[in-house]
Amino acid sequence: MKADPHGVLTGTHFLDGDHACCEGALAAGARFAAGYPITPSTEVVERFAARVPTVGGCFIQMEDELAASIALQGGVWGGAKAFTVTSGPGFSLMMEHIGYAAMTETPCVFVDVQRGGPSTGLPTLPAQADMMQARWGSHGDYEIIALCPNSPQECFDLTIKAFNFAEEFRVPVMFMMDEVVGHMTEKVVIPPADQIEVTPRKHTHKSVEDYLPYGTNGDMVPEMAHAGDGYKFHVTGLTHDEHGYPNMTPQVQDKLVRRLQNKIRSATDRICLFEEDRLDDADVVVVSYGITSRVAQRAIDAARDRGLKVGKLRLITAWPFPEKKIADLAAHVKAFVVPELNLGQMVHEVQRAANGQAKTFAVSHAGGGVHNPDEILNTIVEASRC
Amino acid sequence: MLNILDNNHDDAHDGTVNPVEQFLRSDRMPHIWCPGCGIGTTVNSFAHALIESKIDLESLALVSGIGCTGRVAGYVKLDSFHTTHGRAIPFATGLKLANPKLNVVVYSGDGDLSAIGGNHLIHAARRNIDLKVICVNNLIYAMTGGQTAPTTPGDVVTSTNPYGTYDPSFNLPYLVEAAGAVYVARWTAFHVRQLARSMQEMFAKKGFSFIEVLSPCPTLYQRRNKMGDGLDTMKFYKEVSKVRNGAATKDVALTKSGEITVGKFVDRERSDYRDLMHDQLVESLGDDYVETEACSCQ
Numbered sequence: 001m002k003a004d005p006h007g008v009l010t011g012t013h014f015l016d017g018d019h020a021c022c023e024g025a026l027a028a029g030a031r032f033a034a035g036y037p038i039t040p041s042t043e044v045v046e047r048f049a050a051r052v053p054t055v056g057g058c059f060i061q062m063e064d065e066l067a068a069s070i071a072l073q074g075g076v077w078g079g080a081k082a083f084t085v086t087s088g089p090g091f092s093l094m095m096e097h098i099g100y101a102a103m104t105e106t107p108c109v110f111v112d113v114q115r116g117g118p119s120t121g122l123p124t125l126p127a128q129a130d131m132m133q134a135r136w137g138s139h140g141d142y143e144i145i146a147l148c149p150n151s152p153q154e155c156f157d158l159t160i161k162a163f164n165f166a167e168e169f170r171v172p173v174m175f176m177m178d179e180v181v182g183h184m185t186e187k188v189v190i191p192p193a194d195q196i197e198v199t200p201r202k203h204t205h206k207s208v209e210d211y212l213p214y215g216t217n218g219d220m221v222p223e224m225a226h227a228g229d230g231y232k233f234h235v236t237g238l239t240h241d242e243h244g245y246p247n248m249t250p251q252v253q254d255k256l257v258r259r260l261q262n263k264i265r266s267a268t269d270r271i272c273l274f275e276e277d278r279l280d281d282a283d284v285v286v287v288s289y290g291i292t293s294r295v296a297q298r299a300i301d302a303a304r305d306r307g308l309k310v311g312k313l314r315l316i317t318a319w320p321f322p323e324k325k326i327a328d329l330a331a332h333v334k335a336f337v338v339p340e341l342n343l344g345q346m347v348h349e350v351q352r353a354a355n356g357q358a359k360t361f362a363v364s365h366a367g368g369g370v371h372n373p374d375e376i377l378n379t380i381v382e383a384s385r386c
Numbered sequence: 387m388l389n390i391l392d393n394n395h396d397d398a399h400d401g402t403v404n405p406v407e408q409f410l411r412s413d414r415m416p417h418i419w420c421p422g423c424g425i426g427t428t429v430n431s432f433a434h435a436l437i438e439s440k441i442d443l444e445s446l447a448l449v450s451g452i453g454c455t456g457r458v459a460g461y462v463k464l465d466s467f468h469t470t471h472g473r474a475i476p477f478a479t480g481l482k483l484a485n486p487k488l489n490v491v492v493y494s495g496d497g498d499l500s501a502i503g504g505n506h507l508i509h510a511a512r513r514n515i516d517l518k519v520i521c522v523n524n525l526i527y528a529m530t531g532g533q534t535a536p537t538t539p540g541d542v543v544t545s546t547n548p549y550g551t552y553d554p555s556f557n558l559p560y561l562v563e564a565a566g567a568v569y570v571a572r573w574t575a576f577h578v579r580q581l582a583r584s585m586q587e588m589f590a591k592k593g594f595s596f597i598e599v600l601s602p603c604p605t606l607y608q609r610r611n612k613m614g615d616g617l618d619t620m621k622f623y624k625e626v627s628k629v630r631n632g633a634a635t636k637d638v639a640l641t642k643s644g645e646i647t648v649g650k651f652v653d654r655e656r657s658d659y660r661d662l663m664h665d666q667l668v669e670s671l672g673d674d675y676v677e678t679e680a681c682s683c684q
Contacts, residue, residue, distance in 0.1 A: 006676070031681040032484050034476075053667045056678035058483050063509040067476035070469060074449075074480025077467065078488065080681030082480070100470050167683075201683045227447040227465040227481060228488050234411075234460060236468035245414060246460060246468075 001200050003027050003160075005193035006055045015188040017155040017181040018043035021111060022051065023190060024159025025083055029198050030109070031057030032075035032082040034068040036090060039123045040179040041113035044085040065090035069097035073106045077235065079226040081163060081201075083109035087179075088117045088130055092137070099138030100237050101172035102260060105214070105222060107201065109162045111175040113182040114290075114341075116367035126179035127367030128290055129342035134174040135319045141257050143264035145271055146174040146319035148289040152186045158316065164199035165271060169263055170221050176318060178341065180291040180370060208232075213244040214256075220263035264320055273316035274325065278304070282311030283334045284383045287326070287350050289315040291370055292339050299339075299376035308384050318346060326353035335383035339363035339376045359386050406433035409443075411463050418457055422608075422616020424575030424601030425455050425522050429462070431578050432493070432520065435585035446489045449478040451498035454529045454603075455522040458493045472503030475510045478517050485680040486660055489518070489589070496523040496537040496598075500556050504536070511565035511594045513659045518588050519596045521558065524603040525640075532606030539642045543610045557639040562596045563652050569595035570635065570652035575602065576623035577648060584650060593658040600646060611642070 007026035015023070022044045025033070031052065035045035049059040057080070062068040068084045075082035086094060091112045101108055114130050116122030134146045145165045149155045155177065162173040204211050204223035213233040214222050225231040238246040239253045264271065275293075278300075279285060288296040293314040303310040313329070315322065326336070326349075335358055338347035343364045351360040363379045365371050410433070419425050436443070443464060450459035452471035459466040469477045474492045482490045492499075499507050499521050510517060526544060527533040533546040536556045543550060559570045569591045573581040581599060588595040602608055602619035613619065623646065630638075631649040638647040657665070667675045 029683055031678075031683075032480065034480060053671055054674050054676055056676040057681055058663075060479065060483060062476060062479075063505050066473065067479075067506050067509070070473040071476040071480035071483075074467075074477040074482075075484035075681065076480075078481040078484030078681065079683060080484040081683040082484070082681075096470055097473070226485070227467075228445055228485055229465075230444045232443075232463050232465055234466045234468070236460065237470055238468065245411075 001198055003193040003196035003198050004029060008193040008196060009190050010192045011190055013188045013190065014185055015152050016043065016183055016185045017149065017152040017177060018113065018183065019047050020152040020155035020188045021159045021175070021177065022047040024156040025109070025163065026051060026055060027156070027190065027196055028081065028160040028163035030081045030083050030163060031055070032072065032080035033059050033084060034062050034071035034075065034082070035059070035085050036062055036065045036068045038087045038090045040115055040182050041085045041087045041111065043182070044111060065093035066096065069094035069110070070100065072108055073097065073101055076106050076108050077227050083111060085111040085113070087113050087115045089120060091130055091133065095137040098144065098172050099140060099142065102138070102142035102144060103237050104235050105170035106172070107166040107170045109159070109166055109173050109175055111177065113177040113179060115179050122368050124179065125368045126291060126370065127341045128178055128292060129345065129367060131176065131318060131342065131345045134176055141261060143261045144172055144174055144319055145169065145264065145317065146176050148176045148315060148318050149181055150290050150293045150314070151181065152184060152188045155181065156188050156190060160196060160198065164197070167199040167201055168221070169267070170202065170224065171264060174319070176290065178290045212242045214240060215242040216259065220259050220266065268320045269324070271317055271320060272322040272325065274322060275312070275314040275316060277312040279311035279313065279329065281309050283309040284337055284380055285311045285313050285329055285333050286337045286339070286376065286380065287313045287315065288339055289318055289346065292341055295371045295373055296339055296376050298373040299380060302373065302377050303380045308380060310380055315346070321349045321353065323353040326350055327355065327357070330354040330357035333358050335359040335361060335386055337361045337363060337376065337379050337383050339365070339371050341365050341367045341370065359383065405437060406430055409433040409436060409463055411461055414461050417461055419454060420605045422602055422604035422619070423454070424524070424599070424616070425458065427575045427578060428520065428522055428581065428599050428601065429458060431582040432585055434582040435589065438582065439586045439589045441489060441589055445487060446491065447481055448491045448493055449474045449481065450492070451494040451503060453495040453498045453527070454524070455493060455495035456498060472498055472501070472506065474498065475503060475506040475517065475519070479510060479515050482516060483660070487680060492517055492519045494521065496521055496525070496558070497527045497535040500558060500561070501536045507562065508565040511562050511567045511596070514566055514568065514593045514656050516592055516658045516660065517594055519594070520585070521596065521598045522601050523558065523598050524601045524607060526603055526607045528603045528606055532603070532610060539640055542607070542642050555640070557635065558598050559638050559651050560635040563635045566594065566656065567596045567652060568593035568654050568656050571650040572598040572600070572638065572648050574600040574623040574627055574646060574648060576620050576627065580648070587650070593656055
């Protein structure tokens with residue numbers, strides 16, 4: 001369906017990534033947000049608090065991130081599209097409810113504007129060190145989707161995509177920004193509402209008698225009802241059967257947890273978005289995401305100027321990880337170079353997917369700034385010689 | 387305890403159907419609560435309050451946290467949410483704000499609401515979110531085996547204070563009144579009719595409302611402290627409870643064997659969160675404020 005024009009600020013704007021993310025959420029139909037202030041993410045909800053009363057909705061500032069990350073899920077079951085926004089320390093507190101959203105199949109979006117860590121770390125400076133936490137931070141087996149914008153324009157475009165994936169798969173989607181992307185200001189074009197596709201909630205049309213809250217129809221994603229619709233359904237974070245009732249048997253656990261994984265894994269090809277350039281003749285592929293992809297671009301261009309056969313693979317979807325794409329490339333290239341603002345996270349995924357077919361070079365950075373392009377260039381040169 | 391018939395309502399039925407059964411998920415029985423536990427008794431009072439208040443059941447959502455009382459959500463035939471430990475209130479806050487037409491009840495235990503969820507309890511009371519909170523207080527963490535809770539009185543034996551408790555405990559009515567609750571009452575599992583009436587009053591109230599209900603935990607609290615079984619606890623409640631409506635909440639703290647002050651302590655008016663939000667936004671935004679009955683994603 002098309003976006004509700006009331007929430008869409010059609011036009012050409014000069015926005016930072018945080019504000020663009022907020023506009024993307026409004027365009028996607030988000031009308032409820034719960035948040036707790038934390039640098040460098042707060043501007044997203046500050047703008048939402050200013051905008052949402054004029055389009056019909058609600059923002060509440062909660063007492064902590066634990067509360068924000070579950071209040072938004074109350075909002076979802078009350079009928080809203082909802083999200084919360086945070087940075088590393090708050091993201092750590094939200095892990096409990098990322099697990100709850102995965103288990104209860106509550107469609108929602110968690111925005112993490114990454115800063116340096118661990119602990120309080122670097123509140124106003126960038127990092128990309130929450131990437132593994134986004135995937136594995138809550139306990140137990142589950143799958144999420146994570147997207148990584150590299151510009152304010154993408155903060156708008158991909159926030160809509162994040163909500164659409166959340167609704168399609170009934171899964172919490174991690175929107176993994178970083179401080180630079182959040183605070184950089186660039187041109188952002190917001191199209192007319194009738195050109196924006198938004199995915200509606202997968203609301204059931206079944207009768208009360210026929211409705212099974214966690215029953216599936218072959219596509220592995222159950223239909224949803226909202227509180228007050230008359231279905232008198234039950235939602236629990238306990239292992240549950242198709243009725244939503246707790247069931248503590250290994251058989252029900254196996255069926256449920258495998259479905260929660262497989263509903264995402266079986267759609268990996270469709271969920272995995274990436275940008276590629278000059279891969280046809282490449283000996284070396286630079287794999288990057290977020291702000292680092294823009295630094296890497298300069299290094300790639302400089303390497304090409306020197307006659308090195310270097311290509312680019314930018315991960316737009318970080319999770320599920322595009323294993324197949326890396327494996328296909330590994331059969332043809334000599335090496336991958338993986339710069340990221342951490343001491344080595346996604347590089348391990350690249351290495352695993354390459355499976356020894358191609359070498360992997362990390363270009364690590366502890367955060368607090370971005371790479372010097374020369375660091376990446378030097379590694380490209382080294383990788384070209386291997 | 388769920389099968390006790392209230393004769394006052396027999397005339398509405400043919401005498402073979404339990405009048406509270408319509409509120410329960412019969413397919414979920416038997417429940418997990420121990421013999422002598424008071425949680426089921428409070429659910430019986432809750433069901434009677436629903437009957438008497440004629441509340442629209444389709445508009446009623448019940449939210450629980452984790453623990454023995456947290457399992458109430460699984461047994462009531464309502465839209466029901468069994469959330470994470472301590473987070474029933476913030477979940478309910480989101481539910482209520484997204485759809486203000488819902489009547490939202492939070493039904494959970496003392497450890498869930500006042501320890502891990504204590505911050506949410508006081509902030510929801512401060513905001514005066516329109517939630518009806520039923521706190522079953524068995525003075526202990528029961529589901530995990532009888533550990534000390536913030537409500538455990540001094541000088542009792544728990545699994546984590548095997549030589550007796552010395553942590554000062556919370557006086558919950560005093561706490562929630564200070565934080566801003568508009569309705570505060572306390573009863574015990576012995577006071578089934580008073581409890582049901584109090585719940586009815588709470589349903590009619592707008593704003594953050596809180597009822598504390600003392601319940602036996604014969605398996606862990608009474609047994610370890612040689613206080614007998616569930617029936618002995620009912621006799622104890624009958625003996626030491628004093629109804630003092632309007633009592634100052636600072637005076638109603640619980641001790642191991644002293645008076646249990648019960649009654650309605652607070653019943654006052656204060657604009658709830660949504661009214662405050664509405665009034666402020668109308669004043670600041672005028673015609674630009676777009677008020678919606680409920681958030682919609684369709």
